[in-house]
Amino acid sequence: MLDLKFIREHPELVKKAVENKNEKVDIDRILNLDQDKRKLQFDFDNLRAHQNKVSKEIPKLKKASGDTSKIIREMSEISSRIKELSAALHQTSELLESELLKIPNLPDPDVPLGNESQNRLIKTGGTKKVFDFEPVDHLALSETNKLLDFQRSAKLSGSGFFAYTGLGAMLERALINFMLDFHITKHGYQELFLPVLVNRKAMIGTGQLPKLEEDMYRIEEDDLFLIPTSEVSLTNFYAGEILNLKDLPRKLVSYSPCFRREAGSYGKETKGLQRMHQFNKVEMVRIVEPENSYRALEEMLVDAEDILEALGLHYRILTLATGDLSFASAKTYDIEVWAPGTGKYLEVSSISNFKDFQARRASLRYRDRNEKVNFVHTLNGSGLATPRTMIALLETYQNQDGSLDLLTCLKSYIQADL
RNA sequence: GGAGACGUGUCCGAGCGGUUGAAGGAGCACGCUUGGAAAGCGUGUAUACGUAUUUGCGUAUCCAGGGUUCGAAUCCCUGCGUCUCCGCCA
Numbered sequence: 001m002l003d004l005k006f007i008r009e010h011p012e013l014v015k016k017a018v019e020n021k022n023e024k025v026d027i028d029r030i031l032n033l034d035q036d037k038r039k040l041q042f043d044f045d046n047l048r049a050h051q052n053k054v055s056k057e058i059p060k061l062k063k064a065s066g067d068t069s070k071i072i073r074e075m076s077e078i079s080s081r082i083k084e085l086s087a088a089l090h091q092t093s094e095l096l097e098s099e100l101l102k103i104p105n106l107p108d109p110d111v112p113l114g115n116e117s118q119n120r121l122i123k124t125g126g127t128k129k130v131f132d133f134e135p136v137d138h139l140a141l142s143e144t145n146k147l148l149d150f151q152r153s154a155k156l157s158g159s160g161f162f163a164y165t166g167l168g169a170m171l172e173r174a175l176i177n178f179m180l181d182f183h184i185t186k187h188g189y190q191e192l193f194l195p196v197l198v199n200r201k202a203m204i205g206t207g208q209l210p211k212l213e214e215d216m217y218r219i220e221e222d223d224l225f226l227i228p229t230s231e232v233s234l235t236n237f238y239a240g241e242i243l244n245l246k247d248l249p250r251k252l253v254s255y256s257p258c259f260r261r262e263a264g265s266y267g268k269e270t271k272g273l274q275r276m277h278q279f280n281k282v283e284m285v286r287i288v289e290p291e292n293s294y295r296a297l298e299e300m301l302v303d304a305e306d307i308l309e310a311l312g313l314h315y316r317i318l319t320l321a322t323g324d325l326s327f328a329s330a331k332t333y334d335i336e337v338w339a340p341g342t343g344k345y346l347e348v349s350s351i352s353n354f355k356d357f358q359a360r361r362a363s364l365r366y367r368d369r370n371e372k373v374n375f376v377h378t379l380n381g382s383g384l385a386t387p388r389t390m391i392a393l394l395e396t397y398q399n400q401d402g403s404l405d406l407l408t409c410l411k412s413y414i415q416a417d418l
Numbered sequence: 419g420g421a422g423a424c425g426u427g428u429c430c431g432a433g434c435g436g437u438u439g440a441a442g443g444a445g446c447a448c449g450c451u452u453g454g455a456a457a458g459c460g461u462g463u464a465u466a467c468g469u470a471u472u473u474g475c476g477u478a479u480c481c482a483g484g485g486u487u488c489g490a491a492u493c494c495c496u497g498c499g500u501c502u503c504c505g506c507c508a
Contacts, residue, residue, distance in 0.1 A: 059437075
């Protein structure tokens with residue numbers, strides 16, 4: 001959520017930003033609602049002040065055994081006018097609030113303008129493995145090594161879900177544990193294990209709602225949502241709180257399954273593990289003082305890169321253009337890993353600075369060094385999502401005969417004899 | 419799922435229709451005291467919005483929403499949460 005004062009003072013800037021993000025919000029309407037609201041608030045406050053004042057006089061008058069019936073009759077009328085005003089004020093506030101929730105975050109000035117095609121490549125990392133044979137894709141390797149069973153997972157849940165079997169299941173679990181332990185021990189994150197079903201308020205807090213309701217799995221009966229990423233549970237963990245300076249920065253990491261309906265993306269990069277309705281992800285979240293958020297963004301990028309380096313995978317990093325930026329983000333880096341068999345770079349991590357956008361929605365504040373209450377900045381980044389990391393791992397560490405070389409860092413998590 | 423109790427500031431806790439943004443205590447901050455500390459004493463210690471912007475003033479907030487009333491932390495209703503007992507269950 002943007003600061004209403006900021007919108008009031010820079011309406012053109014906000015309109016431009018909304019346009020650059022390919023969103024549609026009527027800013028003028030919001031400004032009108034804001035004005036209406038303030039007028040109502042002003043009238044309400046004044047009338048209330050009068051009511052409060054007279055209400056204090058009444059008991060005194062009664063004590064002095066004066067006649068209060070006239071004044072009470074008068075106040076009765078004032079009371080009903082206050083109720084009318086209050087109702088109108090509530091209605092206007094709610095409308096204003098719901099409109100404000102539709103405004104996306106402002107992209108940073110250094111974010112490239114334009115759509116996906118304008119994403120800017122800023123770095124490549126890791127060495128691209130050279131093969132002396134034609135590498136096959138992860139589906140063929142899964143077939144040979146009996147790692148995945150899509151036929152049977154479809155019996156359970158339909159398409160878009162995976163079933164890892166045997167070594168596949170163990171590898172997936174090893175990968176998750178490896179990444180978690182890495183961030184905890186090498187990067188100083190604190191691990192949390194949180195609910196995957198969250199309420200509407202949490203989904204609004206991080207900005208998934210109201211925009212993306214169609215993309216979320218929802219439990220109608222309880223109005224709960226399956227999280228599309230543990231960013232939601234991690235960031236909202238401190239919602240509504242005022243943190244002390246000594247509690248910052250918070251560096252949180254969590255494993256969770258993630259659930260996405262992926263409505264409207266049929267046939268788009270759906271081969272094998274590329275796009276799943278349910279997948280596993282290790283997520284990093286940082287809650288920081290505003291002046292530190294850009295340093296934190298760069299650090300988180302490195303935190304994610306470290307995993308890919310440790311796994312010996314080749315990758316590239318992009319700065320997303322305004323049109324490809326998510327609703328809540330001010331600046332995002334995407335990390336794409338090279339999958340030699342598939343022959344593509346696949347997104348495995350998205351690292352974003354939300355600045356105070358989520359903090360305002362979720363009311364996440366802290367007391368600064370002058371004891372002033374202020375919004376924190378929030379960031380998150382995948383560290384990493386497993387399915388595409390698995391694709392890259394399998395395809396990178398394959399041998400000509402279809403067998404796999406398992407990395408020792410992962411093997412140590414697998415107890416079974418291989 | 420059934421029955422009951424409860425939900426007040428950073429925390430504990432009083433208040434159960436009017437002068438209560440809220441007693442009292444703890445904590446914290448500053449000052450005095452001390453060689454230094456503890457104890458003691460004094461002062462201060464919520465958030466949001468509006469308005470004035472030097473101290474200020476007004477409004478709202480005692481889980482949330484609604485109702486009764488001239489007036490609600492206090493009474494009523496609904497929801498949410500916590501705890502206890504019972505039932506069911508991985």
